[in-house]
Amino acid sequence: MPEPGAAWPPAPIRTGRLVLRESEPRDRAAFIELFASPDVGTYIGGPKPRDELERTTAELPGRRPGLFVVDLGGALIGMITLDPHDTDAAKTELGYLFLPEAWGHGYASEACTAALGWFAGANPGEKVALCTQTANAPSMRLAAKLGFTEVKRFEAYGAEQWLGVWSQQNARQP
Numbered sequence: 001m002p003e004p005g006a007a008w009p010p011a012p013i014r015t016g017r018l019v020l021r022e023s024e025p026r027d028r029a030a031f032i033e034l035f036a037s038p039d040v041g042t043y044i045g046g047p048k049p050r051d052e053l054e055r056t057t058a059e060l061p062g063r064r065p066g067l068f069v070v071d072l073g074g075a076l077i078g079m080i081t082l083d084p085h086d087t088d089a090a091k092t093e094l095g096y097l098f099l100p101e102a103w104g105h106g107y108a109s110e111a112c113t114a115a116l117g118w119f120a121g122a123n124p125g126e127k128v129a130l131c132t133q134t135a136n137a138p139s140m141r142l143a144a145k146l147g148f149t150e151v152k153r154f155e156a157y158g159a160e161q162w163l164g165v166w167s168q169q170n171a172r173q174p
């Protein structure tokens with residue numbers, strides 16, 4: 001976020017089906033699952049070994065400015081990040097990771113729409129960047145649904161990457 005901590009943490013954000021909130025100790029197993037999942041890791045550098053994650057994951061993982069746990073019925077189904085970004089496109093970058101069993105229900109678009117809406121309210125006029133592999137079709141579809149528009153494509157980590165930018169004016173409903 002442009003000024004980390006300035007508006008953090010917000011009160012939990014409720015959508016039709018989800019709650020965006022800070023992490024809690026009860027989220028630890030789901031965090032490990034998220035980073036150990038080969039499906040989640042396909043386009044983001046691969047999964048991490050589960051035993052390493054069990055050893056190194058904090059008792060309260062993910063408690064930092066810009067990180068929302070996405071909660072469905074009291075359990076973590078994914079996470080959204082708003083982190084500093086260093087191209088001319090924007091000063092903040094959106095990231096999203098959801099557990100495979102939560103894919104295909106519109107949860108990611110519902111949660112990201114809420115996170116972007118909160119961000120725009122807390123940081124009026126600020127743009128948000130998004131970087132994803134072009135081969136990551138679900139992520140490319142999500143970016144388009146959220147209203148991100150292409151800035152450029154480039155090669156990195158042995159794959160074509162897509163940099164997009166979002167502003168409140170071109171936000172779209174999922």
Ligand SMILES: CC(C)(COP(=O)(O)OP(=O)(O)OC[C@H]1O[C@@H](n2cnc3c(N)ncnc32)[C@H](O)[C@@H]1OP(=O)(O)O)[C@@H](O)C(=O)NCCC(=O)NCCS
Binds near residue numbers: 104136
């Ligand atoms: C990227 C990612 C979050 C997308 O998840 P997703 O569930 O496909 O995204 P959405 O929330 O937009 O859901 C869209 C799907 O839900 C379906 N859907 C079902 N019910 C829906 C509803 N009520 N509202 C909206 N969509 C709904 C849509 O038809 C669509 O299905 P389709 O993919 O078959 O077309 C997910 O694939 C993921 O976590 N990947 C691993 C991490 C990753 O690569 N992150 C990107 C890093 S840059």
